[in-house]
Amino acid sequence: MSFDDQIARWGVPPEPIKLKAGMVAFLNERVGKLHPSPQAGRTNVEVPDSRISEGVLSEFQSALSAESVTTDADARLAHSGGFSYLDIVARRGVEPKVADAVIFPTSKEDVVKLLALAEQYRLAVVPFGGGTSVVGGVRADAEVSENSDGFNGILAVAFDKFADLVGINDVDMTVTVQPGMTGPALERLLNPRGLTLGHFPQSWERASIGGYAATRSSGQASSGYGRSNEMIESLTVVTPRGEFHLGVAPGTAAGPDLRQVFIGSEGAFGFITSITLRIRRLPEVTRYEGIMFPTYESALAAFRELKQAQVKTAVLRLSDPQETATNLTMAVEGRTATALNKYLEVRKVAGGCLAIVSWEGTSAQVKADRSQTWTVFKKHRGVSLGRKVGDGWEHARYSGPYLRDVLMDQGLLVETLETATRWSNMENLRNRVYQALTDSLRAGNPDAPGPHIMSHLSHVYDTGGSLYVTVVAEVEADDPVGQWERAKQAACQAIVEAGATITHHHAVGRDHAPFLAEEIGESGVELLRSIKAQVDPAGIMNPGVLVS
């Protein structure tokens, strides 16, 4: 991994991203001035020496293998944090937290051995799958000190080399993988056999399957395929106090579902060493469509009615007016834009909300499902923008993080956050979050036209949905870290006050941990602590996430 392309940035985009003139004007008008701010090179980043002795590291090498451990500075830097805005800011020069060594297990046995040694030498172990956490879930951040609470060092445990296929069962329609496998690697194995997992989070290009499970991730086609936690048939978890093999059958009433204790446990209880997921046959037909609704209210009502009527869709996504305007500005300019705007006016949906819907299955299924969808959408004055708009979204579905790199290069703060709530609370939630972010960011930057805040409904359920919010603002040059910390804090506070969840699919990590008790109560936090005490009495497992 090169620092410039893959550590300080999300990566090299498949197609170069150029901000069109219309987009620059839009940003100037809505956010503020652009200040070209090329990323710092590797030499600007200081990586401290490892605090773990060679003697201890050689014990890990004896137990696992010589090549399983490294203290190489670049490797440590690459495996010590995720991809939140502040993680990237840190790796662009604000002294990132860096693990003392990276260890690469290749088997369950390696994990058992490394946990035993880590406990023996009181080393914190921080898991690193794809490293795509945006909530500090894989940040090498634990107290290293000579206090009795402190650790003697931090090990990043990377699953890059524990990433093989275990097996495919196309009768049961399951696949079993090791935790480090990525989504693209899995689809490359499944697709030629006519199979798919159907899980496509925006982090898909980098994220690991173990990470899906550890964070309860949700993919863009969740409406058709469900969340990751619904896809997981069984899993093996190694903790410092024993192994768990959970999920013998597709449905069971054999007590509490202990899989759900480990799914979403973010490495705080144990490391997942094997995962069996349900898979599907690749659909014969996939059809995307763009739809414009006249107002946010009409679009919300249409989405709610569609989902509650059990109409099958795969992708179901609704941008609010702010995001719709932004996307249209980015997508079209010049005469095309004029023509489009005219069309939207004629159809009475100008200033409205853009929805993306996809249907999958046999051609009969797609035809029937699309027809049922339009029965609902017509009632709410939805207007088709055709397949092209849908296909365009599909084509650019992973582009967000690359675009963020480009906007950060222009001196902008760009971050996302997400939550979920029931239908009747959706507009209240959105208003509160927008207000909190606006107030916080304006306070530090009163002369800027921004922040620019926009959102989409990213995952839809019978009873509600997830709100995915993007914030773009001028950076406060004298305190870029504090600027976002304060804004994020204000947004989290607004979310809990609205009675919504602190996270729909990004997980808790270190960043949301202070708000967990607001959601599950002190009793809930105490219960998590007691579970952790049972399986990780020394508290070495990813300390700082969830409850520690």
Added chain:
Amino acid sequence: MSFDDQIARWGVPPEPIKLKAGMVAFLNERVGKLHPSPQAGRTNVEVPDSRISEGVLSEFQSALSAESVTTDADARLAHSGGFSYLDIVARRGVEPKVADAVIFPTSKEDVVKLLALAEQYRLAVVPFGGGTSVVGGVRADAEVSENSDGFNGILAVAFDKFADLVGINDVDMTVTVQPGMTGPALERLLNPRGLTLGHFPQSWERASIGGYAATRSSGQASSGYGRSNEMIESLTVVTPRGEFHLGVAPGTAAGPDLRQVFIGSEGAFGFITSITLRIRRLPEVTRYEGIMFPTYESALAAFRELKQAQVKTAVLRLSDPQETATNLTMAVEGRTATALNKYLEVRKVAGGCLAIVSWEGTSAQVKADRSQTWTVFKKHRGVSLGRKVGDGWEHARYSGPYLRDVLMDQGLLVETLETATRWSNMENLRNRVYQALTDSLRAGNPDAPGPHIMSHLSHVYDTGGSLYVTVVAEVEADDPVGQWERAKQAACQAIVEAGATITHHHAVGRDHAPFLAEEIGESGVELLRSIKAQVDPAGIMNPGVLVS
């Protein structure tokens, strides 16, 4: 509740059940001789005196209300066990275990107070919702003794008077209820508003919503509506060490899903005091159909392909050849039977497997879903038996437990058990369970033609399904209890050896508890113990179920 009609029996059937001559002949041929054995009357059942002092009981009365506590023998008998075969045998005269008092909380506050008093006086508390457990989940069975481990008495905590509607939200499509409400009571509230929960377990007429949650129950329309655990949006649980309010949003990644720790916890951790479930609109159209497949293999393949193709159905149920033959014998006789058999032969499905399928929704949805279903079924040589057969099943969907009463009156052992596994293991599982039951029951009764064993696939998933087995045998008069205990033990052993779940929807209770470690491992059992120690350190909550 009268003893004769509702305590020693499931109840008075809506229509009298008469065994037709053909059925009697069938039983004689497949099971053995019928011995009319009318149930014992109330006077044959001895109810021991309460072991809890009046002074202690009056403290409960002071804290709750005077009418909240009773030691009436009939009330204690009615609230001290479930409806397994052995529970009924016990209440027909083999000294049932009886709680020392019944307590009727009416609010969350009552539950908080009664748990504090129970802990103070070291009384075991056994929950009683609808009392339909068939696995000893509500049996008043805990060690009462002066040992340090022993309790001073057993309280049955009945939720009959804590059974109100809290609220309906038809925007979010949720309903909130108190734990004691039954399914019929809920549907009577929802249906006039055009709403339904859609959860119809065979125990529906008696079971409580709190019981659904406590046992992870599954209804007959699970293919369309999901399991109870999938319907539960949020719940409140009172434990001896704090309250839990879980489930703020329809999707969340805020750590492990702690709802799933309490769902299926069978009263061993706490008592559920409020449940919010997702609901649906009543379908415009519901269409049932009976389908005959030529062989078990072809039918299994059809069901598997249907589910994996994401075709929507509500009920999806497949009888094996033994159950199909039994059902046809019960349903038709004389000339109708001859004509039917002729038709089945002509259509090449004689001796085959009967499936029941239903579709729900708008007429367009039902039409599309049924058409997609038949695209699959035709490939596997399914033959429609028309709506009448489907409607007939629907009409008799709750008749099983009444029929059991009638067969028990004829001196027969009748019991059911269930499990689940993935598709590739289904036939192995079925063979092993049948063999184990046959061997065990033949050993004690070598001259009988039985046992008669039959099953159906009762709940179907992408990756597998649930096998619901019915056993009918001559009673071993000298040891009726041991006879079934040995057979059940053999079946459980076969299930765990086949790698299937010890229970798909009946829960663990006291009867399956010895097998739980086979399914979730010693680590899993230890984790459950540590959770129990956290929330119920005195161990008063339904001792004996799950892990204690």
